[in-house]
Amino acid sequence: MSQRRLLIDNDAFILLAGAGYLQPGIEALGFDFGSVLRLQALEFMLRRPAKSLLKYSPEVRSRALEQCGRVPALAECPAVTILNQFANVPNVDDGEAVLYGLASEQSFYFLASNDKRAMLAVATDARLERIRAAVAGKIICIEAVTRRLIESYGPGLVAERFGGLNCSDKRLACILSPAFTDRPGDCLVGIDSSIESLRRQLGADFLFSEA
Numbered sequence: 001m002s003q004r005r006l007l008i009d010n011d012a013f014i015l016l017a018g019a020g021y022l023q024p025g026i027e028a029l030g031f032d033f034g035s036v037l038r039l040q041a042l043e044f045m046l047r048r049p050a051k052s053l054l055k056y057s058p059e060v061r062s063r064a065l066e067q068c069g070r071v072p073a074l075a076e077c078p079a080v081t082i083l084n085q086f087a088n089v090p091n092v093d094d095g096e097a098v099l100y101g102l103a104s105e106q107s108f109y110f111l112a113s114n115d116k117r118a119m120l121a122v123a124t125d126a127r128l129e130r131i132r133a134a135v136a137g138k139i140i141c142i143e144a145v146t147r148r149l150i151e152s153y154g155p156g157l158v159a160e161r162f163g164g165l166n167c168s169d170k171r172l173a174c175i176l177s178p179a180f181t182d183r184p185g186d187c188l189v190g191i192d193s194s195i196e197s198l199r200r201q202l203g204a205d206f207l208f209s210e211a
Contacts, residue, residue, distance in 0.1 A: 003108050005035045007074065007099045010042050011114035012142050014053070015172075017067040018060035019161040021149055028148035029140060029208075031110070039095045040073040060165060078102050082131070089125050091117035104134035110208060111135070114142040116198070123202040132206070140208040141198060143171060147191045155187040 006026060016022040023033045045053055046065040053061060077083075078101030086097035096118040103109045113119060119139060122128050149158045159176035175191045199207055 004031060005037060005109050006031045006140075007037050007103060007109055007111045008071075009096060009099055009111070009113045009115055009118075010039060010045065010053075012112045012145075013038055013042060013067070013071075014046075014056055014060065014064045015114060015142060015162070015165055016145065017064040018056065018165050019158075019163070020063070021145075021158075021161060022067050022071075024152070025145045025149055026112075028152055029112075029145060036071050037074045038068065038071045039098065040075075041095060043068045043073070056165070074098070074102075076102060078105055085128060085131060089121055089127060091121045093118070100131060100135060103138055104131045110138045110140060112140040112142075112145065116141075119198075119202055119206070123206045136203075136205045138208060139202075139206055141195065143175065143191055143195050143198070144208065146172065146175065147188065147195070150187060150191065 006029075008026075013022070016025045026033050026036055043065065046061050046068065049061060056064075077098060082101040082105060083097055086092050086101070092100070096113070096115055099111050099113070100118070100122055103111045119141070122132055122135065146158065146162075155176065159178075162172060162176055165172070171194050175187065175194060195207070
């Protein structure tokens with residue numbers, strides 16, 4: 001357990017940090033917060049907001065930037081032969097290629113991600129068959145983190161803390177809508193349904209499933 005390290009992509013980092021749940025979310029999954037590593041580019045992207053980050057409010061970006069100071073930037077890079085496998089694969093950007101590449105090379109690296117397009121590409125593109133086999137069972141979707149948070153804090157508080165962040169993620173917006181959060185049991189059923197739908201797209205073995 002103590003040797004595991006958790007890589008986190010930019011979207012997952014910003015969502016959790018913006019909601020004030022970065023450390024609680026990581027720890028709810030059973031990882032040590034000190035084991036988390038983020039992409040180096042994230043801090044620069046937040047200081048001079050990239051177009052892709054303008055969907056987040058200045059307040060959310062400020063919270064995420066503050067949390068960058070608590071989470072070390074990733075210094076490693078996968079082998080060139082690994083990175084080359086992503087060269088012509090659509091929907092996997094350079095940052096995701098680094099994260100998936102490292103997770104495929106090192107058994108102790110797990111990945112928390114909210115990039116569903118990259119997940120689907122890695123899970124289904126025949127050119128990444130070996131990468132997929134190496135990372136299967138080590139990919140943690142944001143819905144799984146949200147489920148752990150709901151179990152710990154209740155759906156009402158989690159929905160309140162995510163607040164306007166939901167507009168950037170349709171799945172979370174549905175899961176944390178009043179229609180579900182007013183009935184806690186339905187909220188968990190809804191999030192489980194969302195996770196199962198994702199499993200059907202990615203393959204039953206792709207996502208992290210530790211109890």
